[in-house]
Each structure stands twice: as structure tokens, then as C-alpha cells.
Amino acid sequence: MLLVHKLEAGYGESIIVRDISLEVRPGQVVCLMGRNGVGKTTLLKSIMGVLKTRGGSISFMDADMTRKAPGLRAAAGIGYVPQGREIFAQLSVYENLLLGLESSKESRKRGIPEEALAKFPVLETMYTRKGGDLSGGQQQQLAFARALASRPKLLLLDEPTEGIQPSIVQEIRDVITNIKNQGDTAILLVEQSLEFVRSVADYVYVIDKGTVVAAGAIDEMNEDELHRYLAV
Ligand SMILES: Nc1ncnc2c1ncn2[C@@H]1O[C@H](COP(=O)(O)OP(=O)(O)O)[C@@H](O)[C@H]1O
Ligand SMILES: [Mg+2]
16 A cells, blocks of 8 residues: 655755665554654655655555655545644634545545544534643544544554553554554554554564664564664
């Protein structure tokens, strides 16, 4: 579904992501792990197209996305929940959700799908509240629902459990598991907690200094090796 080949990306003079190749298949949850600052967010931004790549290629559902604008990637079916959530503080919950429909004419016509809201029931009770008045966990749920509003085929999730209370972490875990069990949507997830990764992932890529240093099915990953790459 998603094929990243020898990707290179960075900011200004500095190259952050180098020679990264990875694959995400339909129905899979693939995790990106690695210490702070190794380039995980930079990689997701490149896949979404909000950061231009310097080399390599990105293909999604057999279409070349390498030079496509982020809007076209969203319209093709890539949904993105950025790190830090990026909820519009001055807009209402409902308005934030509507922005998730802007990726294509079809989603605008369809409106916010029931199932996106059903996954996060708390949001429906908060429609008129301002995004900025929600708790961190509620904002994360809103960002997740906003991404689901366009019915993406691939979801890019950047540390959705970062700084969030355990009960909402559990809800996010359930939503990810539920999406995975439906079998048609793929997820590329950046996550720091090995325990969380073990509970949802099929496959893991470990990133260090902008490149893949270990990869494999989660059941086959060596625990000591993982800890070594993740230790600060
Ligand atoms: N907008 C930016 N401009 C310049 N450098 C950046 C920018 N964003 C991130 N970086 C640098 O790129 C490196 C990787 O960052 P990032 O991709 O956010 O890592 P991670 O998500 O793995 O913690 C870091 O050294 C960071 O300082
Ligand atoms: Mg990051």
C-alpha cells in the first residue's frame, strides 16, 4: 500500500532522513521507534508531503506521490495526525472535524462519517466547545477523529499517546486495534512505548540517526536489541 524507497529529507543544509526504505501493507500496523530527534517526525512529514524530499520515492496504492502536494496525498487516502495534535484552538470541535473533510469533494459531500465519531463518543458531547478548551487527551481524540473523517486508507499517527492520561491511551489503543481488525486500513505509527507497540504492531522499524537500523515482525524482534536502540 505504502512503499518508501531510499528516502532522503531534511531542513536547510542538514539532511535528517537518509536512505530510508519501508513498506506498509493493507490492514497492517507498522511502528516507527527510535529516540528523540532521530527523524521519525521528519519521515512522516515527508510521507504526507508537508516537507519536500531530497531524494528517493514514495508510492501509495501504486501511484507515485513523491512530488505530489499534501492535499493530493490526502485526497488519495492518506490521513495524518501530527505530533502535538495541531488542533485549531479558536475553532469549535465541530469546525475542527469539518476541516478533516477538506481533503476531497467526495468527503465534503459525504460529511463526517458516523463511525469516525462513534470511536470517540466524548466528542459529540463537545461539538460547540472551542478546540483550545479541550484537555490534551480530548484534543488527541479530536485530531484522530478529524483524520478519520475523510475515511483514509492509510493513517499516519505521530506519537498519539504522548503526554496523555492512561484511560485515553487505552481508548486510542482500542481504536487502533479496531481499525486493524477491520483489515482494510493501514497504520504507520510513531510510538515510544514498547509495551504499547507490542500490543498493536505487526511490524517495527527502528530508526537511529535518520536511518533504519533494525526491522522485523514484532514477535521476532530481539528485546535487548530494541532496548539498546531506545535507551537514552
Ligand atoms: N523545522 C525544523 N527545522 C530544522 N530542523 C528541524 C526541524 N524539525 C526538526 N528538526 C531537526 O531534525 C531532527 C529530527 O527531528 P524529528 O524528525 O522531529 O525527530 P523525532 O520525531 O524522531 O523526535 C532533530 O535534530 C531536529 O532538531
Ligand atoms: Mg517526533
